[in-house]
Amino acid sequence: MPAPPAPARDRAAVLCGLAGWLPPRVVTNEELSRRLDTSDTWIRSRTGIARRHFAAPGQATSDLAVEAGRRALRSAGVADVDAVVVTTTTPDRSCPATAPLVADRLGLTGAAAFDVGAVCTGFVYGLASAAGLVAAGVADRVLLIGADTYSTIVDPHDRTNAIIFGDGAGAVVLRAGHADEPGAVGHFDLGSDGAGEDLIMVAAGGSRQRSAPGPVAAPDHHLAMRGREVFRHAVTRMTASARATLTLADHKVDDVDRIVPHQANLRILRSVAEDLGLPPERLVTNIESVGNTGAASIPLALADATARHTIHAGERVLLTAFGGGLTWGSCLLTWPALARTDHPHDTGGTQEP
Ligand code: UT7
Numbered sequence: 001m002p003a004p005p006a007p008a009r010d011r012a013a014v015l016c017g018l019a020g021w022l023p024p025r026v027v028t029n030e031e032l033s034r035r036l037d038t039s040d041t042w043i044r045s046r047t048g049i050a051r052r053h054f055a056a057p058g059q060a061t062s063d064l065a066v067e068a069g070r071r072a073l074r075s076a077g078v079a080d081v082d083a084v085v086v087t088t089t090t091p092d093r094s095c096p097a098t099a100p101l102v103a104d105r106l107g108l109t110g111a112a113a114f115d116v117g118a119v120c121t122g123f124v125y126g127l128a129s130a131a132g133l134v135a136a137g138v139a140d141r142v143l144l145i146g147a148d149t150y151s152t153i154v155d156p157h158d159r160t161n162a163i164i165f166g167d168g169a170g171a172v173v174l175r176a177g178h179a180d181e182p183g184a185v186g187h188f189d190l191g192s193d194g195a196g197e198d199l200i201m202v203a204a205g206g207s208r209q210r211s212a213p214g215p216v217a218a219p220d221h222h223l224a225m226r227g228r229e230v231f232r233h234a235v236t237r238m239t240a241s242a243r244a245t246l247t248l249a250d251h252k253v254d255d256v257d258r259i260v261p262h263q264a265n266l267r268i269l270r271s272v273a274e275d276l277g278l279p280p281e282r283l284v285t286n287i288e289s290v291g292n293t294g295a296a297s298i299p300l301a302l303a304d305a306t307a308r309h310t311i312h313a314g315e316r317v318l319l320t321a322f323g324g325g326l327t328w329g330s331c332l333l334t335w336p337a338l339a340r341t342d343h344p345h346d347t348g349g350t351q352e353p
Contacts, residue, residue: 010179011135011178011179012134012176012177012179012181013133013134013135013174013177013185014176014181014185014336015183015185015333016174017075017078017172018173018299018302018303019069019072019075020071020169020170020171020299020302020304020343021067021071021168021344022053023053023054023059023167025056026051026053027052032163036163037159038159043163046267047164047265048265048266049287051288051291052165052167052293053166053167053290054151054166054167055149055152055167060092061088061091061092062086062092064149064167064168065102065145065169066105068145068170068171069084069106069143071342072171073143073173075173075342076175079107080107080141082112082133082139082141083139083142084102084108084113084142084143084145085099085114085115085130085133085142085145086098086099086145086147087118087122087125087126088117088295089119089120089122089148089150090294091115098115099115118323118325118327119324120294120295121190121321121322121323121328122295122323123321124188124319124321126144126295128188130144130174131174131185131188140176141175143172144171146170147169147295147296148169149167150165150167150294151166153222153223154223155219155223160227161227163291164265166291166293167293168293168296170293170296170297170299170300170302171299172302182336183333183334184334186332187249188331189241189329190327190328190329191237191241191328192325192326193325194325194326196325196326197325197326198226199226199233200224200226200323201223201225202220202221202222202223203220203224204220231265231268234264234268234322235271235272237322237326238262238268238330239272239276240328241330242259242318242320243276245318245320245331246318249332256278257315258284258305258316258317258318259272259273259278260284260319260320261298261319261320261321262292262297262322262323263285263287263301264322265287269283269285284305284311285301286301290344297321298319298321303342303344304343304344306338307342307343307344313337314334314335316332316333316335317333319332319333
């Protein structure tokens with residue numbers, strides 16, 4: 001049972017549930033190599049990715065989000081929440097938001113429900129938003145879900161993007177608690193630079209394109225990314241944001257037991273750890289088996305590490321992310337003892353919470 005709400009003076013959001021869900025279809029590098037001018041060797045050596053999961057035809061982001069959300073509620077041992085926050089770059093529709101639909105399908109009709117958009121930084125921005133709702137006393141319990149179906153916006157013939165992205169969903173439950181207990185989220189560092197808008201973009205579908213005269217070119221509906229520049233920004237922004245968070249919390253790099261970066265590219269993750277001065281064994285990664293899953297990547301990596309017992313209660317965990325916008329953000333927390341975390345690759349079990 002969740003603890004009763006803390007007094008306002010040290011009230012904080014505490015992570016008490018975690019889960020991930022991956023659609024069953026696995027797409028290997030070999031499969032991609034059969035239709036694209038690429039190879040397993042190139043993809044593994046340039047990205048660290050061996051396979052990823054794709055949603056089935058007709059499956060949308062909310063379908064993945066519902067599965068992850070249901071499991072996270074089960075992990076937390078709760079049946080209801082005051083708010084549902086979904087963070088995604090691939091909402092079911094541009095209107096309405098995806099969160100109310102997810103809340104309804106989870107039996108949470110009546111809860112506050114809204115989407116947060118910060119591309120691959122979405123989970124950290126969503127965590128800050130959800131934690132803020134709890135800390136401000138607006139909600140006692142929040143379900144936060146990061147979910148993306150990049151397979152729906154990546155051009156399958158674009159060998160640069162088609163090899164990186166995968167689909168998935170990860171979710172956490174936050175409850176009201178105290179700032180000094182394990183699982184309390186914060187400090188945070190969040191930032192953006194809109195001058196880099198064109199580095200990661202889906203040009204069509206929004207008001208900019210709709211208000212323009214003339215027909216829309218089909219490629220404008222696909223994700224466009226300037227990979228090499230994004231790579232450089234990802235390393236420098238995540239490293240700087242991680243450092244800023246440690247400074248805010250008055251911690252040293254050596255105080256970090258586990259760093260869980262947005263799973264963008266294994267070379268990016270290793271560079272961030274190395275630039276921070278963290279030994280490689282403190283880096284948490286699952287990119288080899290899921291690829292870059294956007295807003296789902298950090299909770300999926302956390303769920304994988306928790307289920308494999310490679311992250312332990314009491315460890316100081318640093319989350320850091322970078323994505324389109326440009327956006328970046330980091331968060332520190334001490335890992336809590338979670339009652340139950342299923343492995344995200346276990347795609348079975350769709351019981352009610
Ligand atoms: O989620 C947050 C945002 N996204 C990211 O963080 C992704 C950041 N960027 C990356 O991960 C990497 O830039 C990529 C994986 C996208 C590309 O890797 P790269 O090492 O930066 O490759 P590159 O774009 O510099 O291309 C090197 C070469 C090029 O050939 P030439 O011009 O040297 O002859 C590309 O045409 O590799 C070629 N190439 C490929 N070759 C085989 C690009 N994609 C492929 C491919 N297979 N799939």
